[in-house]
Amino acid sequence: MTARVMNLFESIGFSWLVSIMKLFTLQNPKEQIENLIRTLGVPLFAFAVFLGIWHMGASQIETSLGKVPGPAAVWEQTVGLWEEHKAERVKEAAFYERQEERNAKKLAANPDAKVKMRDYTGKPTYIDQIFTSLKTVFAGFLLASAIAIPLGIICGLSNTMYTAMNPIIQLFKPVSPLAWLPIVTLVVSALYVSDDPVFAKSFVNSAITVTLCCLWPTLINTIVGVSSLDNDLVNVSKVLRLNWWTKITKIVLPSSVPMIFTGLRLSLGVGWMVLIAAEMLAQNPGLGKFVWDEFQNGSSQSLGRIMVAVLTIGFIGFLLDRLMLSLQKSFSWDKDAIVR
Amino acid sequence: MQGYLTIEQVHMDFDTPKGTFKALDNVTLKIDKGEFVSLIGHSGCGKSTVLNIVAGLLVSTQGSVLLDGKEVNEPGPERAVVFQNHSLLPWLTAYQNVELAVKQVFKSSMNKKEMDEWIKHNLRLVHMDHATNKRPGEISGGMKQRVGIARALAMKPKVLLMDEPFGALDALTRAHLQDSVMEIQSELNNTVIMITHDVDEAVLLSDRIVMMTNGPAATIGEILEIDLPRPRHRLELADDSKYNHYRAEVLRFLHERHSNPNAA
Numbered sequence: 001m002t003a004r005v006m007n008l009f010e011s012i013g014f015s016w017l018v019s020i021m022k023l024f025t026l027q028n029p030k031e032q033i034e035n036l037i038r039t040l041g042v043p044l045f046a047f048a049v050f051l052g053i054w055h056m057g058a059s060q061i062e063t064s065l066g067k068v069p070g071p072a073a074v075w076e077q078t079v080g081l082w083e084e085h086k087a088e089r090v091k092e093a094a095f096y097e098r099q100e101e102r103n104a105k106k107l108a109a110n111p112d113a114k115v116k117m118r119d120y121t122g123k124p125t126y127i128d129q130i131f132t133s134l135k136t137v138f139a140g141f142l143l144a145s146a147i148a149i150p151l152g153i154i155c156g157l158s159n160t161m162y163t164a165m166n167p168i169i170q171l172f173k174p175v176s177p178l179a180w181l182p183i184v185t186l187v188v189s190a191l192y193v194s195d196d197p198v199f200a201k202s203f204v205n206s207a208i209t210v211t212l213c214c215l216w217p218t219l220i221n222t223i224v225g226v227s228s229l230d231n232d233l234v235n236v237s238k239v240l241r242l243n244w245w246t247k248i249t250k251i252v253l254p255s256s257v258p259m260i261f262t263g264l265r266l267s268l269g270v271g272w273m274v275l276i277a278a279e280m281l282a283q284n285p286g287l288g289k290f291v292w293d294e295f296q297n298g299s300s301q302s303l304g305r306i307m308v309a310v311l312t313i314g315f316i317g318f319l320l321d322r323l324m325l326s327l328q329k330s331f332s333w334d335k336d337a338i339v340r
Numbered sequence: 341m342q343g344y345l346t347i348e349q350v351h352m353d354f355d356t357p358k359g360t361f362k363a364l365d366n367v368t369l370k371i372d373k374g375e376f377v378s379l380i381g382h383s384g385c386g387k388s389t390v391l392n393i394v395a396g397l398l399v400s401t402q403g404s405v406l407l408d409g410k411e412v413n414e415p416g417p418e419r420a421v422v423f424q425n426h427s428l429l430p431w432l433t434a435y436q437n438v439e440l441a442v443k444q445v446f447k448s449s450m451n452k453k454e455m456d457e458w459i460k461h462n463l464r465l466v467h468m469d470h471a472t473n474k475r476p477g478e479i480s481g482g483m484k485q486r487v488g489i490a491r492a493l494a495m496k497p498k499v500l501l502m503d504e505p506f507g508a509l510d511a512l513t514r515a516h517l518q519d520s521v522m523e524i525q526s527e528l529n530n531t532v533i534m535i536t537h538d539v540d541e542a543v544l545l546s547d548r549i550v551m552m553t554n555g556p557a558a559t560i561g562e563i564l565e566i567d568l569p570r571p572r573h574r575l576e577l578a579d580d581s582k583y584n585h586y587r588a589e590v591l592r593f594l595h596e597r598h599s600n601p602n603a604a
Contacts, residue, residue, distance in 0.1 A: 235397055239421050
């Protein structure tokens with residue numbers, strides 16, 4: 001059990017946690033402390049230096065919204081945003097409680113009365129915006145992967161398909177997905193017409209924009225991975241007369257998993273960056289809208305709050321990358337391969 | 341006379357940016373059932389091209405290959421290939437590598453239990469039953485090649501094609517594997533074509549040695565019948581005058597007669 005937890009930490013890049021665990025169980029305490037200094041001490045020191053430079057640099061700059069916030073001000077805003085979130089949740093709970101009470105009373109007076117359940121319409125909090133963004137990025141990313149991986153396999157296996165697709169890929173790959181945003185918005189408005197939509201239009205817009213930029217890294221890496229398949233293994237599959245499906249699952253996919261995951265990691269990273277920009281530009285709910293709203297709001301707190309968002313975006317991007325890394329490790333047949 | 345495997349007037353041209361390259365010129369060879377034939381020649385003389393044509397991985401420009409009365413025009417498990425660098429799937433264990441072949445060839449004729457028996461039987465045959473659950477990355481080069489041979493044998497091929505099967509191995513491991521191949525051959529009596537550039541290996545293992553001239557336009561230069569009694573033992577043969585004579589014959593060919601006498 002302990003060994004499995006340690007392996008997990010090791011695989012997602014938290015080897016310092018392993019050292020702490022070993023320190024508690026008293027395995028080579030001296031070596032563990034040295035290890036801890038190397039894996040945790042050095043990065044912590046660097047981070048402290050960064051905070052110091054930030055603190056000193058920030059106090060020098062005076063903007064129209066006051067001083068650029070230093071680490072302390074940002075921390076204050078982080079706590080503030082969390083408090084707001086909690087307060088909003090209390091309000092929401094109270095709203096539903098009142099509503100239920102009212103409905104219960106109505107039903108007690110007249111059992112046939114029609115009761116209405118209304119949704120709480122309070123302003124989304126910072127935490128809500130984070131989850132909106134996460135949902136959007138995953139929707140777009142999954143859609144892109146579902147298109148790019150099969151298409152990449154087909155293009156990697158068939159020279160004709162590759163020759164056919166290559167100009168299209170080359171033409172659209174360098175396009176910033178934000179350039180697509182107006183077209184996506186109009187097309188979605190025209191095609192996605194429903195009285196009771198499952199997804200909000202803004203969500204669909206953002207997700208498709210993310211899809212458009214997540215497609216390319218995965219597609220190109222899958223093509224490279226599949227087409228660099230060892231010729232001997234291709235001959236093995238020919239001699240065995242493997243059918244198409246067996247060939248894909250037994251030979252093509254296992255050998256191209258590392259490249260496919262390299263593509264997926266790049267895609268998710270780019271997708272997350274683009275999503276924030278798309279949300280700012282289109283005013284679709286999410287972290288990007290939060291940043292833009294704070295910018296427009298222009299209070300003395302705004303810069304601090306935007307800084308919180310910047311750090312959150314960075315931290316989530318880091319977590320997403322770690323998530324992909326551990327997925328790659330669990331899917332890859334070669335557990336000893338060094339991935340970073 | 342019609343052989344079991346007939347290579348009939350095979351020509352092979354490759355298109356290159358500099359024009360047509362004639363790799364093989366009129367290769368004709370008849371091989372009987374149960375015969376062990378070696379193809380020997382200098383590097384680049386087209387030995388592998390002949391083997392790939394028999395395997396169906398290449399299509400000859402002219403001529404044809406007949407196996408048991410049927411024309412060869414695509415790869416298939418009745419002509420199993422043992423590749424030079426083992427070509428095992430690195431993500432499958434030894435057992436799974438053989439299983440992939442067995443499932444493919446006998447999916448309609450064997451049930452699960454029979455397949456399992458057959459896979460284990462073939463791994464036992466090449467003395468790899470101790471490492472059935474190891475991946476190729478975890479075993480030595482010689483062991484990988486053993487699994488490769490087990491995979492080929494498990495297809496119950498009509499003819500077994502070996503493309504320099506021991507070329508990448510050290511001398512001792514190679515000797516062990518040659519002994520294993522002789523042992524298996526005496527038991528199963530397969531029809532085998534083996535490519536080699538090792539004179540001792542060719543004389544020790546073969547019933548006939550087919551010596552090929554150098555390319556371009558390589559063809560069969562000489563065919564040497566090896567009339568040594570089986571089972572053969574490398575130590576006893578080392579002082580055998582007949583063995584040494586055969587060895588000298590092959591060496592002489594390789595050093596003196598390089599090129600196709602009929603080629604322009």
